Amino acid sequence: MVFTEHPLRRGLVREMHLRRFPQVPVPCEIVQMVWVIEEAEREQERRMMDAAPGGIDFSIDEEARHVSATAKSGATFIWEKHTEASTITAILPPEAQEGQRKIVDWMENWPGAVVRATRLTIEADEDAAGQRFDEMEFYEDDLVSCHLSGGARLWSDFGIHEGYGRTLIAANGAPPRDLGRIVQRVQELGNYRNMALLGFPLVQQYGPQLGALERRLADYGQMLEHDPKSDDEALLDQLTGLSAELALVRVETGYRLGATRAYAEIAANRLEKLEVRRIPGFPSLTDFTERRLLPAIRTCESFESRLGDLSERADGVIALLNTRIDTRIKAQNRDLLSSMESSLGIQLRLQSLIEGLSIIAATYYAVGLIAYLVKGGDALGDGFGADAIVGLAVFPVIAAIYFFVRHQRVKILETDEKHANGKGAADNGERK
Structure with missing residues (x-):
C-alpha cells in the first residue's frame, strides 16, 4: 500500500x-x-x-x-x-x-x-x-x-x-x-428480547421508591409554598438528601435502562426482517413479541421519563428555595446596614459633642498659657492690665481652635473619599 x-x-x-x-x-x-x-x-x-x-x-x-x-x-x-x-x-x-x-x-x-x-x-x-x-x-x-x-x-x-x-x-x-x-434472526430476536427484559425487574424494584420520592417532593413543594416561616436550612437539607437519592437511583438504573432501549430496538429490527406471516388459528411471532415485550419496554420508558422529570422538579424546588434564602439574607443585610447607619449617625453626633468640649478645653488651656505670658509681660512694664488681655484673648483663641479642628476634619474626609474613588476605579478597570 x-x-x-x-x-x-x-x-x-x-x-x-x-x-x-x-x-x-x-x-x-x-x-x-x-x-x-x-x-x-x-x-x-x-x-x-x-x-x-x-x-x-x-x-x-x-x-x-x-x-x-x-x-x-x-x-x-x-x-x-x-x-x-x-x-x-x-x-x-x-x-x-x-x-x-x-x-x-x-x-x-x-x-x-x-x-x-x-x-x-x-x-x-x-x-x-x-x-x-x-x-x-x-x-x-x-x-x-x-x-x-x-x-x-x-x-x-x-x-x-x-x-x-x-x-x-x-x-x-x-x-x-x-x-x-432465518435461524440467526429468530435466535437474535429471542436473545435481544431477553436482554431487553433484564431492565424490567429493575424498574419493578425501584418503582415503589420512585413513587415515595415523588410524594416527598410534593410535600416539600407544599411546605415551600404555604409555610413561608419554615426552617429553610432544614428544608434545603431534606431536598438535598432527596436529590442524592434520585442520583443514586439514576446511577443504579441508567446503564440497564439504556441497554434495554437499545436491545428492544434491535429485537424490533430482527422481527421486521423475518417478514412474519400469520397462520390462522395460531398467534404469530409478532403477536407474541408485541404482547410480551412491548408492555415491559413501555414500562421501562415510563420509569426513565418519571425519573428524569422528578430530577428536574427537584432541581426547580431547590432553586426556588435558594432564591428565598438569598432574599432573606439580603433583607437581613439591609436591616443590618440600616442599623449600622443609625449607629454611625449617633457616633457622629457624639464626636461633634466631643469636638465642642475639646474646643472648650483647648481654649481654657490656651488662655491659661496666654495669661501666664501677659502676667509676665505686665511684670516687666506698664500696659494693659493682665485680666483685660486674658478676657479679650478668649474669643479669638476659641475661633482659631475651632477653624483649625474643622479644617483638619474636612481634610481627612477628602483624603478618605479620594482613596475610595480610586479603589472603585481600579475595580472597574479589572472587571473590564
Missing part, C-alpha cells in the same frame, strides 16, 4: 462481518446459550474455549469477538462476544449428534449466568416436522406458529423444558444460506 491506512479501518471492516451465521444443513439440531459474563470471568471463558470437545482449536486472540470452527464429526461451534454477554452455538447435523451430550455438558459449564438457552430442531418440510411434534411436548395453549421469510415455518411455545426453550422449524425448501439467516 502506498496510502496511509487509518488504524481503526481493519477493525471496522471486521465489525461488519462479525455476525455471519454459517449455512444450516437440513436436518440438524442447534443448541444455543447466551451467558451474561462479568469482565473478571473472561479469562475463565478463554480457558473453557481451549478445552473445547473434539479437539477444536478456536485460535482466538485478545481482540477476537467472533470465532467459528468445525469438528471432524461435522459439528460447528460459534462463539460471539458482546459487551456484557457471550453467545455460544453448536450446529449438530445427524452425524454429529452421537456426541451431543458431551458437547452440551461443555456448554453448560460456561462461566457466567444463562439468560437464554434454546434447542432448535430443523426439518426439511412441515410433514417431517410433524413427526417430531410429539417429542417437543409444546404447551398447546401457548403455541406460536407462523411462516417466515423464504417460506420456512416456525413452532414454539417459548416455555422452558428441562432448562431449554424449544423451537421447531420446517425449512420448506429454503436454501442452507437463507436458512442460516
